[in-house]
Amino acid sequence: MKVLVVGSGAREHALVWKLSQSPHVTKIYAAPGSDGMGSLAEPVSIKPEAFNDLLAFAKEQKIDLTIVGPEDPLVGGIVDLFTRRNMRIFGPTAKAARLEGSKAYAKDVMSRHGIQTGGHKVYDKCEPALAYLQNCDYPVVIKADGLAAGKGVMICKTQEQAEQAIRETMTDKRFGEAGKRVLIEDFLLGEEVSIHAISDGHTILPLCLAQDHKPVGEGDTGENTGGMGTYSPLPQIDDEMMAVLERDVVVQTIHAMNREGEPYKGVLFTGCMMTKQGPKVLEYNVRFGDPETQSIMMRMQGDLFEVLSATIDGKLDTVEVNWDPRSVVTIVLASGGYPRDYEKGYKIKGLDSDFGPDVQIFHAGTKKVDGDWYTNGGRVMSVVALGSDLKDAREKAYAAVEKIRFDKMIYRKDIGFRGLTS
Numbered sequence: 001m002k003v004l005v006v007g008s009g010a011r012e013h014a015l016v017w018k019l020s021q022s023p024h025v026t027k028i029y030a031a032p033g034s035d036g037m038g039s040l041a042e043p044v045s046i047k048p049e050a051f052n053d054l055l056a057f058a059k060e061q062k063i064d065l066t067i068v069g070p071e072d073p074l075v076g077g078i079v080d081l082f083t084r085r086n087m088r089i090f091g092p093t094a095k096a097a098r099l100e101g102s103k104a105y106a107k108d109v110m111s112r113h114g115i116q117t118g119g120h121k122v123y124d125k126c127e128p129a130l131a132y133l134q135n136c137d138y139p140v141v142i143k144a145d146g147l148a149a150g151k152g153v154m155i156c157k158t159q160e161q162a163e164q165a166i167r168e169t170m171t172d173k174r175f176g177e178a179g180k181r182v183l184i185e186d187f188l189l190g191e192e193v194s195i196h197a198i199s200d201g202h203t204i205l206p207l208c209l210a211q212d213h214k215p216v217g218e219g220d221t222g223e224n225t226g227g228m229g230t231y232s233p234l235p236q237i238d239d240e241m242m243a244v245l246e247r248d249v250v251v252q253t254i255h256a257m258n259r260e261g262e263p264y265k266g267v268l269f270t271g272c273m274m275t276k277q278g279p280k281v282l283e284y285n286v287r288f289g290d291p292e293t294q295s296i297m298m299r300m301q302g303d304l305f306e307v308l309s310a311t312i313d314g315k316l317d318t319v320e321v322n323w324d325p326r327s328v329v330t331i332v333l334a335s336g337g338y339p340r341d342y343e344k345g346y347k348i349k350g351l352d353s354d355f356g357p358d359v360q361i362f363h364a365g366t367k368k369v370d371g372d373w374y375t376n377g378g379r380v381m382s383v384v385a386l387g388s389d390l391k392d393a394r395e396k397a398y399a400a401v402e403k404i405r406f407d408k409m410i411y412r413k414d415i416g417f418r419g420l421t422s
C-alpha cells in the first residue's frame with residue numbers, strides 16, 4: 001500500500017517512522033516531508049495547503065491512504081475534497097474540524113452537550129474586551145479564536161498583561177485573522193493532560209495519555225509554545241481518573257458531534273485540566289499533537305496503518321492496539337528566540353552519534369546541505385527515549401540531548417517533572 005503523509009515536522013516524522021513498520025505499507029511519500037525523514041519517506045515538494053496539487057499527486061501515484069499532520073488543511077476541507085474524489089484520507093471533515101478551527105464553536109458544542117469546560121466570554125471587538133478585563137479575577141486566559149500554530153493562548157496574571165494580549169491579538173494582529181475574535185477564559189488550576197482518541201464515529205480507541213510542557217521556560221515559565229516536551233504514561237493519573245476522562249470527555253464529545261450531525265472521524269486530541277471538580281476541557285485539536293505524537297508512537301504496539309484504514313472504513317472495532325508498559329520522554333530542541341523570532345542556518349553536530357536502540361530522533365526544522373545538518377526552524381527536533389520508568393527514560397533522553405549541539409540551542413531541562421514529583 002502507498003501512503004501519503006502531509007506535513008514536515010517531528011510529528012510527521014514519528015508517523016512516518018511508525019507507518020514504515022507496517023507490513024501493509026510498501027511506499028511512503030511525505031509532502032513536503034523533510035531531509036530528516038531520510039529513506040523512510042520520499043519527499044514531494046507540495047505544500048500542505050495546496051489541496052488540489054495534493055489530490056492530483058495522490059490520484060497519479062494511486063495513493064491508498066493519506067494522513068494529514070497539521071490542522072490547517074483539515075480545517076480548510078482537505079478531507080472533504082479527497083473524499084468527494086473517492087480518495088481514502090484519514091481525518092475529520094471541515095465542519096467537524098471546527099472543533100479546533102474556532103474555539104468559540106468548540107465552546108458552543110460543549111455548552112450544548114454538557115461537557116465541562118472553563119467559563120468564558122467571546123469578543124469580536126477590542127473595546128468591550130478591554131472593558132471586561134476591568135472587573136475579572138486574575139489570572140485570565142486570552143485565546144485567539146482561530147488557528148495560531150499553538151501560540152494563540154496567553155495566560156495573563158495581571159490586567160496590564162491581559163490588555164497587552166488583547167491589543168497584540170486584536171489590534172496588532174499578531175496571529176493574523178485568527179485573532180479577529182478572542183475568548184477571555186477563566187484560568188483553571190490542576191494537572192493538564194493531553195488525551196488522544198481515534199474514532200470512526202462509532203467506535204472510540206483512546207490512545208495512551210501524554211503530558212505536554214507548553215511554556216518555553218523551566219517550571220512552566222515564559223511564553224507558550226507549540227510544546228517543548230512530553231512524557232507518557234503519567235504516574236499521577238490512575239486508571240480510575242483515566243476512565244473518568246474517557247467517559248466524561250472523549251465519549252461525550254464523540255456523541256455530541258453525532259448529535260450535532262457532524263460525526264467525528266479521525267484523531268481527536270483534547271487538552272484537559274484535571275480540576276478538583278473533575279476534568280475540564282481546555283481545547284480540542286483535530287489532529288495528532290506535536291510533540292505528544294512522538295511519545296505516543298514510541299509506545300504504540302500495533303499497526304498504525306491498520307488503525308487509520310479501519311477508521312476510514314468505519315471498522316475501528318476490528319483492530320487492537322497495546323501500549324509498551326515502559327515510559328517515554330520527548331525533549332524538543334529549539335532555536336533561541338522561539339516562539340518569537342529565531343535565526344536559522346546553524347550547523348548541527350552530533351546527529352551521527354550512537355544513541356542506542358531506545359532513542360529516536362524525529363526531525364522538525366532541520367536541513368541537510370552537502371552532508372551536514374543545519375537548523376531550519378523554531379522547533380528543530382525531538383529527542384525521544386524509552387526507559388524502564390520515567391526517571392530512566394528521562395536520563396536516557398537527556399543523555400542523548402547532550403550529544404547534540406548547535407548555536408542558540410535551547411531546551412527545557414525539567415521535562416517530566418510533574419510525573420516525578422507526584
Ligand code: GLY
Binds near residue numbers: 150226288
Ligand atoms: N502540543 C500541543 C499541540 O500539538 O497543539
